[in-house]
Amino acid sequence: xxxxxxxxxxxxxxxxxxxxxxxxxxxxxxxxxxxxxxxxxxxxxxxxxxxxxxxxxxxxxxxxxxxxxxxxxxxxxxxxxxxxxxxxxxxxxxxxxxxxxxxxxxxxxxxxxxxx
Numbered sequence: 424x425x426x427x428x429x430x431x432x433x434x435x436x437x438x439x440x441x442x443x444x445x446x447x448x449x450x451x452x453x454x455x456x457x458x459x460x461x462x463x464x465x466x467x468x469x470x471x472x473x474x475x476x477x478x479x480x481x482x483x484x485x486x487x488x489x490x491x492x493x494x495x496x497x498x499x500x501x502x503x504x505x506x507x508x509x510x511x512x513x514x515x516x517x518x519x520x521x522x523x524x525x526x527x528x529x530x531x532x533x534x535x536x537x538x539x
Contacts, residue, residue: 424438424445424447424464424468425438427463427464427467427468428449428460428463428464431455431460431463432452432455433449433450433451433452433455433460434449434450435447435448435449436448436449436450436498436502437501437502437505437506438505439505439506439508440505440508441508441509441512441517443517444517446504446505446508447464447505448493448498448501448502448505457490461488461490465484465488468484469482469483469484487536489521489524489525491524491528518538521537521538522537522538525537
């Protein structure tokens with residue numbers, strides 16, 4: 424995915440995750456909308472996974488995604504958090520964590536659709 428980012432003109436500082444999701448810290452140029460960067464990552468990576476048969480069955484990302492901006496001063500904390508996904512999610516599920524973030528930052532969402 425870092426190679427996809429590079430080929431599309433943006434930087435993946437770190438990408439990591441576990442079986443049911445990933446986290447990516449991206450540095451986008453001002454001319455590239457976030458939605459387009461996510462489209463590049465999801466589309467190209469799913470094509471690669473399916474073309475190389477890296478998964479035993481057809482792979483597809485979920486339809487949506489969540490995105491949060493991060494101040495430069497928090498970069499090292501976010502990198503550490505992304506690299507430590509397995510132990511982090513042993514304590515708190517992705518769903519619980521994501522909903523807590525939405526609530527903490529008062530992001531409106533439809534509970535019937537937020538997690539697919």
